[in-house]
Structure formats: structure tokens, C-alpha cells
Amino acid sequence: LCRGGLAERLCRLQNRERSAISFWRHQCISDDNTPSDKSGVLIVKILEIFEECTIQVAICQQLAQSPVTLSPEDAVINAEEPILKVLFTRETAAHLKSRPQDIIHIYPPWQKLLLQNADVPVIMNTYFSQKVLLSEHSEAREKTYGLKKTLIRKNIISLAQTFRLDDLDDKLHQEPSDNQVACAAQIRNNRDSKQHPLALNAVNDSLLEMVESQGAVGWREVQVRVVIQRVYCLPAREGCRSHTQGNKPLLSNGGMFCRLCLLVQDAYGMFSEVQLQSLSSTDDIEQYCRRWEGKSCCLAGMKILQRTTRGRALGLFSLIDSLWPPAVPLKVPGQSQDSEMMTTNLPPPSFCYILTVQSGEIHVEVDEEEQISNLYQPPAVHGLKEILRINGCNRRCSFWAQVLYQRLQTKHSVPIDQRDILLFVTDSTLQNVVHGIPKVVAVSVTASCVLSMEIGEALSAGSPLVFFKDALWGDGRIICVERTVLLLQKPLLCSAAGADLSELTGPVRLDELDSTTQANSICALRGTVVGVNESTAFSWPICDRCGNGKLELCPQDRELLYCNQCSKVVTTPVLKMQLEVFLSCPSRSQSTVKVKVWHEIRVALFVLLTMLLFLQTYEVQSVLGKEVGLLNCYVHSVTSHPNSVALEEIVLL
């Protein structure tokens, strides 16, 4: 049962009632006097009995006083006495063994219900009922009758008799949305314009109080006002029972479902991560960031997923640390509104609650129209040059950079959608430097960092400018992990911290190959061809649609090429030529530099065949000694014994 839910409350009530009833019955058996006329006791005489389902319905006449005082002759039906319909449960009925003409005393707490279209009131909750015997004759009669089974008429209720919960006036307003607006603690669609405020309950401003009052009566209606510091996506551990209604769910790099999450902070400085619904692929995380970050919102009816600590959730706390100390003084619990605490020396929080919503509902109402809260701390944007100089580990940093090249990691054991992506980025702070600092930095994007479809498309289309929000810096590397968000547009609010975020002027320059070049980086080189690895010289046609390198001859016409993956004839294949050359590079003269160069030419089939024939007759001699201009390359490996560098020519985005 849900803690604090309606069912649990009813259970508790039931248990109380059950013990009260059995105690009362026990008491009645032990004292066999007729009860005196206590107030609240209903005295009825049964006229007729029938059954409906397991409830026994007794049409009764209400008696003004106990008929014990009247003689049996007076006990006639007085037409002016009010008629009642008394309901008994199966257990009570079995205990009473009522028959027409019996007198029953019904003790409180019985309840009266007035029906809309009927005159006769209904009496229910008649657990505490007792039959009163008028005389000795009755007792004897009772005993004999007790042996015979009485037949009681049973009414079968028609299934067609449904219940109408609306009044006649309500019939005009049967829209479901009206129902929801009228009730407290309800679903709110965040994207609609300003709704009615949530219920009349007071709004709390302490997350800790809300968490601690979980399970208490009425906790569901408690609302907490918080500020949204960050909006991001987290890959969900298990598949969610999401109500995305047919839209394809947004899958992270790791192929897992993604949930929209908020990092919120209350007026006392406490943080909480709120996990909301799953996102569909059409949802735009960028929109949510833009509309929600910095705004206040009300949370209600959250479920606590866990209480986590610094040691267990390094990623979450590195983000919290980047938001500490707070921008405004915090409130102190227990003290009056006016006294606030200085925050400069407060240690950052050591625990954080992770909250979630019940499936399908949103208990979050964001004041989109309102101003940005003072408590909000926008991401501090720095130039890459400054970031590379940060001391320390596990620090969150935000920057705005141009992506030059992307590369998937090559571990074949890992499925494609779960591999890390390496992005090579630069900005004006790196490009304008003379020496000592690399011109290009590699940013590793792990599978746990969710990339939206827009980013993916932008990366394949060209060389986009990307805003990296809350990336992690440590060990000399920048990595994008959980809670890092890549956006195409600069957020409206961000503290520039004096960084020069101007656009890059002129073409991008890469570092030149030299003794400090590391593996898995990109660089430019120039040199002279000193050798050709003939065994690696290949040229072959590839499909122009899918890049399939294994084309076959058409079975029907052996002069045409056929692609199995596209299941089509390839009319304009692309000729891919690859060659490994050895260069002598003055910038790294001690090493053997081996570069895999390749070239693709899109040609008509006729030309292709001619060229293939032609290429097979080239001579190595003609290539030796040729100067190779500034070539952009990706460094595969750097070894010291033997001293060699293996690279591959690349094309920048």
C-alpha cells in the first residue's frame, strides 16, 4: 500500500473499528440487561427484510422509546412513526438473526445518509446493533426460530444500473480538464500558459521538511517552492513505464531511456535532484533548459528515491559544488524570516535527496512567466585556455567551442551506440596563442552524457559551435558525463567571467606534429615522401549511398556493380584510394612518420574502370621525393621504441 495513501488510512481506521466492535459485542453478551435509553441510540422495529449483495436491508419504523416500557399490545404499527432503511453487513445480520417485528437497538456511531430522490433516510455503519427481546415468550420463540433457517428475499441488482457522479448542472461541464482543475494536488501540464495556482494549502519552502513529513497525514498536498538551478537528462537505469503515447523515446548514447531531471535548491540551501518523466525524441532538452533554468517552481507529492551522499555520487556533488557558495544569503531553519545567514564560510552540502514523481504525472509547476530567481547561479563560462589551467580534479566547467572533428572510439567489443565519442574542439583563446598551449583540445563524450538529435545532426552536417554546459575537468582532460548538456545555442544568462567568446576569425589551425604530440589527438604536418608501403596501396569502389566497401558484380549484368546493403545497383560508385606513405617531417625528424592517406573520387562507372586500370600501373618512383603540404591528421599511435608515429589523414568538419 502507498505510504500515506487513502488505502493505508482506511486500513488503520478499519483496525480500530474492528477492535471496537468485538469489544462491544463481548460486553453486550456479558450484561444481559436491556440497555437504558442512552442518547444517540436508534431504536427501530423491523417491518421487512431483504438482501442486496451481502448487505441486509431492513425497512424499519423508528420508535421513540424503548418498547420494553410498552406492553406487547401497544406495539402496533403506528403509521406516523418515521420509516427508515437500515443497512446491516453480513456479519451484523448473522449476529442479529433479525425477523420482521423484531426490535433492534442501534448504538452510535451509526450514520445517516439522505438520498437525492428518496424520502426514506438510510442508516449505515450499524456495527453496534443489538436485538432486544420483549418478553420470555419472545426468548423461547427466538430459540426455536433460531433453529430454522429463514428465507430472505434477495434482490439482484442489474449491471445496467451505473452511478452518476455528476449533478444535473455539471452535465454541461463534463470535460476531464475541468475535473482536474477543481481538485487539489493534480496533474499540471507545464507547457501550458499560467494555470490556476495549486490548492489552497500553504507553500512550504523547505525541502528537508517535505522529505521528513513523508507518510504523515496530508503530506501529498504539501508543496515546496524551489529554484531550478540546472536542467539535464539522465539515462534511466531500468526501462520506464512511460506514457509517451507512441512517440519514440529519446535514447541516450548508451541506448537507454532518458529522463528529464532538475537540480533544485530551496531557500535554506539544500539541493535535490528531481527525476521527471521520460523524454521522447521530439522533446527538446534545449527548450526545457531555456525556459526553466533559473525559475522558481512548486513541487508536490514527490516520492523519495534515495538519499545520497558525497562519497556515493561524485558526479552529482561535483555539480552541486559548482553551485556553492550560494548567490544569496540562505535562510536559517527555525529563525524568523529576517535573520539570514552569511554564506561565505558554509561548507558545501554533504547529502542530497533524489526525488521522483509517480509514473505519468507531473507534480511540478514552473513559473515560467516569473523572473529569474536571485538564488540561481548560471554556468560560469570560461575560455578553453583558462580551463586547461584549472587546478584540481572533478571540477565542472562550461565553455563555448567549435567542434573540428569527431571520432568514435574503436573498441569493437562495445556496441556502436555505447561507445565514447571524441570531439576535437577549439576556441579563440586557444587559436590565438603562440606556443605552450595546444591549439585544439579533445573532449571525450561518454555514453552516459545524453546527446540530443539536434546535436547529432549538427555534428554530421558541419563544424558547429557547441555550448558545453557543466563538463567535467580532471586529470588534464575534459569529459562530458552525466549531467553535462551540449547545446547549440548559448544560454541567455551566463557569467562570461571575462572570457573572449568572439567567433573565430580565419581558418582553424592545428598544432603541428612534433615531439610532444600524443596519441588520439589531431595535428597538421608537412614533409617529404621517403617511402611507400606498397602492400597497403588499395583502391576500390564503394557505394555512394551507404559507403559499403564490399560491392559485387551484378548477377544479371556483369559490368555493373551491386551493393548488398542498399540492395541496389550502384551507378555512380565512389573510388576510394588508400596508401600508406612514409614521410620525413622536419618538425619531428627523429621519428618515422607513417601516414595513411586516402582519397575519394566520385566517378561514373566507365571512368572508374579506366582509373582502376590506370592506377595499377603507377610506379613508386614517381611519388618519392614529393612534398606533402599541410595535411590534417589523426594520430593513431606514438611509440618510442621504435620511434614512430602512425597517423591517418582526416577531413575537418
Place this chain on the structure above:
Amino acid sequence: MDSSTLPAVAEELLREIKKAFQESSHGRDTFSSRLKFIFGPSAVPALDLVDQRSVTRLRSPSGRTLYQVLGSSGKLYTCYSSCHFCTCPAFGFSVLQKSESLLCKHILAVYLSQALGACQELSVSEEQLTNILLAEEEDEG
């Protein structure tokens, strides 16, 4: 008196619940014990289904509605709007066969969700609604 009593009582109770809920959150314990009195063993499980937000109303463009309730075992049961009917086995047994209850816990949960505004809404096409109804037939056939 030949007209039935219990359905009218149940209906009035549910209306009161709806009104009470709309106006304030007080007085809930009062209607809870009345619920228990009238509906017996279905009351607590039905309230539990409401707490879990298990009831969804499906509406098609023509205005036809259907209810689906996610039972505690994870199985989805269908309840009709036009009459009291549920595809769960308890309904077949308690209501149809033995006439021991007015409703099963799922139908009660539907009414309570309506009264408390805890129904989830889902718009479906005519075809989808038809398929749901036909699917029930296939299981039993």
C-alpha cells in the same frame, strides 16, 4: 418496496466523496468508513489502486469511453462505461455468479478516481478502442 436500495446508497456516497474532495481535504475519514461499510473487502484495494493512479480513461473521437485499470498483479483490466462490467475474474465470480458484490475493486477504483480526479486520460483512435474490446472477446472465446 421493490426498487433496489444499495446502488442508490453507493451512488450517493460516491457523489459525497467527490464533493468533499473538491471542497476540502477534511472529512475524509468519514467517507472512508462508509466506503468500507458499503463495499466491504473491495474498499481498501480500490483505494490502493487510486493511490497508485492505476485508472486510465480511454476516449475515442466519437466520444466512446472505456476504462483500463492496471491491477496489482500488473495485468490490465478493462471496465465498461455504459454498464458495470470488468474483465477481471473476481467480477465474474463475486458479481455475476454469486451476486455478492455490486462491483469489483477495479470498477470501484474507476468511480473513486472519477470522484477524486485521479483518472488519467488517454485519447485513442476508434480502431484502437475496438481492438481493446475485441481482444477481451478473444481471450474468453
